[in-house]
Amino acid sequence: MAAETGTPTTLTLKSNDDELFSVAESAAILSVTIRNMVEDGCAGGVIPLDNVDGKTLASVITYMNGISAIPADEEKKKSYRDKFLSDKDFETLADMVLAANYLNMSCLMDAVSAKIAQVMEKKSVGWVRRKFGIENDYTPEEEAAVKEEHKWTFEGVETDDDN
Amino acid sequence: MAIELEKTPSLYLPFDVVEIILLKLPSVKSLLRFKTVCKSWNTMISDHVFVRKHLEKSKNSPNNNNLFLSTYKSSIQRFSWFKFEGQRFHAERVEENIHYIYDVILCECNGVLLLKEPRRYTRKYALWNPTTRNVMYFEGPPTFRRDELVHDYGVCYDAITDDFKVVFVYEMKYAIYSCNNRSWKEKKTRLEIANYGSHAGIFVDEAIYWVSKTGQILVVYFDPTTDELKTLQKPEVLNGDETSTIRISSLRGSLYLYCDDRDENTVRIWIKEKGVFENCWNEYITIENLMSRSKWWLQPLCFKKKIYGIVFFFFYHLQFVPFRNSVSVNNCPKHLRQ
Numbered sequence: 001m002a003a004e005t006g007t008p009t010t011l012t013l014k015s016n017d018d019e020l021f022s023v024a025e026s027a028a029i030l031s032v033t034i035r036n037m038v039e040d041g042c043a044g045g046v047i048p049l050d051n052v053d054g055k056t057l058a059s060v061i062t063y064m065n066g067i068s069a070i071p072a073d074e075e076k077k078k079s080y081r082d083k084f085l086s087d088k089d090f091e092t093l094a095d096m097v098l099a100a101n102y103l104n105m106s107c108l109m110d111a112v113s114a115k116i117a118q119v120m121e122k123k124s125v126g127w128v129r130r131k132f133g134i135e136n137d138y139t140p141e142e143e144a145a146v147k148e149e150h151k152w153t154f155e156g157v158e159t160d161d162d163n
Numbered sequence: 164m165a166i167e168l169e170k171t172p173s174l175y176l177p178f179d180v181v182e183i184i185l186l187k188l189p190s191v192k193s194l195l196r197f198k199t200v201c202k203s204w205n206t207m208i209s210d211h212v213f214v215r216k217h218l219e220k221s222k223n224s225p226n227n228n229n230l231f232l233s234t235y236k237s238s239i240q241r242f243s244w245f246k247f248e249g250q251r252f253h254a255e256r257v258e259e260n261i262h263y264i265y266d267v268i269l270c271e272c273n274g275v276l277l278l279k280e281p282r283r284y285t286r287k288y289a290l291w292n293p294t295t296r297n298v299m300y301f302e303g304p305p306t307f308r309r310d311e312l313v314h315d316y317g318v319c320y321d322a323i324t325d326d327f328k329v330v331f332v333y334e335m336k337y338a339i340y341s342c343n344n345r346s347w348k349e350k351k352t353r354l355e356i357a358n359y360g361s362h363a364g365i366f367v368d369e370a371i372y373w374v375s376k377t378g379q380i381l382v383v384y385f386d387p388t389t390d391e392l393k394t395l396q397k398p399e400v401l402n403g404d405e406t407s408t409i410r411i412s413s414l415r416g417s418l419y420l421y422c423d424d425r426d427e428n429t430v431r432i433w434i435k436e437k438g439v440f441e442n443c444w445n446e447y448i449t450i451e452n453l454m455s456r457s458k459w460w461l462q463p464l465c466f467k468k469k470i471y472g473i474v475f476f477f478f479y480h481l482q483f484v485p486f487r488n489s490v491s492v493n494n495c496p497k498h499l500r501q
Binding site: 128147 | 175177190192205
């Protein structure tokens with residue numbers, strides 16, 4: 001490890017829109033991607049994170065700092081994660097899941113993907129297509145057939161909230 | 164109307180990330196609905212490896228191990244979901260998309276129920292998955308006499324062939340129904356098997372387990388990879404003990420064996436080590452001061468870390484009543500107290 005003095009090492013992270021962030025190494029290494037860079041000695045200067053934008057990175061760093069400040073108590077960590085994600089909209093969650101995947105942060109990945117699943121749970125097929133940017137590749141006949149097979153699963157779906 | 168900024172759904176989530184998210188969907192209902200999103204989602208959700216992963220996740224979820232089903236013969240509603248939450252039961256309605264004659268639950272495997280019609284010597288059986296609402300009807304082994312007594316029933320999932328197998332155990336023989344082949348296979352066994360307690364085999368740890376008693380009490384299991392019936396050693400201290408009641412149960416994907424010593428008013432519980440079939444029992448917990456001479460079974464049904472490790476239920480006229488250690492005897496309904 002680089003730090004041999006008592007002062008905590010700080011890393012500089014750069015988002016893909018060229019914003020710079022300082023973060024304590026001890027918090028940043030929650031990301032396996034960053035930890036590998038540190039261990040390989042490539043973290044001397046600025047660490048470029050080409051797949052994460054500044055807004056998302058700021059949020060991830062808030063999470064890194066918040067969660068690493070909590071001692072080893074899984075329940076407290078869980079309630080921090082729940083609170084951290086509670087006010088995030090779908091687009092932000094999607095950006096975060098991509099960032100967590102790229103940064104290889106399993107605890108954030110788990111929490112964000114579970115949150116997205118929870119948000120999706122009662123949504124319509126149309127809502128999911130729009131939010132995930134998915135094109136419907138069924139012919140109308142095929143779609144009707146798949147729908148007919150599981151007709152009952154369309155009961156109790158929430159009204160779309162994104163129109 | 165205000166002019167909205169054009170929001171482009173430029174978002175592209177890689178397929179492996181989509182899979183991680185879909186595996187976290189709590190209900191099978193939403194998964195089935197999202198088959199309609201596009202062809203690739205349909206393929207993913209229909210894939211049996213995905214199904215298995217989703218099942219494993221929900222089995223291990225702390226919120227999901229206390230969901231079970233029971234019958235109320237006197238009412239129009241035959242089946243209900245029960246959930247133990249906040250130390251109380253919640254019953255939920257089940258959509259009964261199954262022919263009304265099938266109202267006896269024989270056993271369960273991965274959320275699939277084996278049902279029969281109530282007549283004793285029936286040939287009519289059904290497999291029903293209340294979560295996906297899939298139903299399959301079939302008849303008992305064709306070459307066996309109608310009045311031959313089935314001692315034990317079991318259903319298992321064979322991951323290698325992606326097949327559900329139904330097993331009927333008779334005295335000195337057994338029959339296996341493959342759902343993929345839609346046919347029965349009959350086999351002989353040297354094991355003398357007699358019903359002891361429950362007819363229902365427990366599917367856990369890749370096999371079906373029963374307790375049988377002829378001279379001594381045996382734990383018997385069916386291995387779906389070889390289609391063989393075998394015996395499993397009991398915990399050593401129980402060898403030679405023929406007075407205690409031995410039962411098995413599954414909790415959080417492990418087989419539990421519990422021994423109810425009526426004289427001492429205690430229940431001792433062992434857990435089987437997964438994938439191991441010799442010297443496989445680890446003693447887990449002893450529960451003392453249980454109500455004496457109770458006529459009802461005790462059956463551990465769910466696992467609650469914060470209470471005493473395991474929640475016990477009395478099984479009384481097909482109604483489940485919660486019971487946790489001696490402390491909660493006072494919480495039992497009056498008619499259950501002695």
